[in-house]
Amino acid sequence: MSHPNRERADRILDAAGELLLRMGYRKVAIDDVARAVGIGKGTVYLHWRTKELVFQALMMRESADLTDELLTAIKADPAMILPHRMIPRSFLITQRRPLVMAMLRGNAEMFGSLGDLALKKQQDELRTRFEEAMLRCGLLRSDVPNLTYALKTATLGFYVGDTLSGDFEGIPLEEKADVLAHLIRTAFEPPGEPDPGAVAEVAAELSSALEELVSSYREGIYAHDPTRAPG
Structure with missing residues (x-):
């Protein structure tokens, strides 16, 4: 079953991955990820409460x-x-x-x-x-x-x-x-x-x-x- 929120979560992880490769973990902020996806920072936090959790999810994927x-x-x-x-x-x-x-x-x-x-x-x-x-x-x-x-x-x-x-x-x-x-x-x-x-x-x-x-x-x-x- 495809889910709009699941798709959005995947778009967030795709953007986080691209930014990680370009900037390195320390420099990437949730703001950057949100901007790359075209959503508000608060929407990212709906999926994962912290930057660590975003990247943990990326690692798992x-x-x-x-x-x-x-x-x-x-x-x-x-x-x-x-x-x-x-x-x-x-x-x-x-x-x-x-x-x-x-x-x-x-x-x-x-x-x-x-x-x-x-x-x-x-x-x-x-x-x-x-x-x-x-x-x-x-x-x-x-x-x-x-x-x-x-x-x-x-x-x-x-x-x-x-x-x-x-x-x-x-x-x-x-x-x-x-x-x-x-x-x-x-x-x-x-x-x-x-x-x-x-x-x-x-x-x-x-x-x-x-x-x-x-x-x-x-x-x-x-x-x-x-x-x-x-x-």
Whole structure:
């Protein structure tokens, strides 16, 4: 069901996203967002009470869209859940979303105010669940010390590497994803072909976890929607 207020909420988020990319979180004011949409500031506050909540909703919408992309890929090919495919695919999807990159990289103060979000907690829980399922089904090596730390830091370098050094800016994005895939495959996955039954089991489990995540994001985006009954 389409809703005029829902459509207006989306227009507010679109404008907030464009301004975030152009000006950075700190400089964007609700006045700017309202002006870009052609509405009064008070109308923005009908949807979200504070600037933080506007950007929190924007983050949720981006996360939901990004997760949907990943889900589509897993449904098309369950083997997409293998770490050396899933992690590079997430990397590519994220890198192609300038808003997510801006949120990850340049807007530390925004993450300061939104850092204790339920959003982050949900993502961490999902990561833990994913790793446990992979280990249980023999799709990750069980002999890697501090596996969570190792996986996270190995992957993080690909997201922030360019901000630390300009040496590798010339490497095309697809090539970087291939390097990441090679690293994950050789360092974290057991040798040999994965068992198709294990792949199917983890794909089913992960898909339903991701679907839950998407629906809770979508719910959260419009949590302050003026059309919703209180309570």
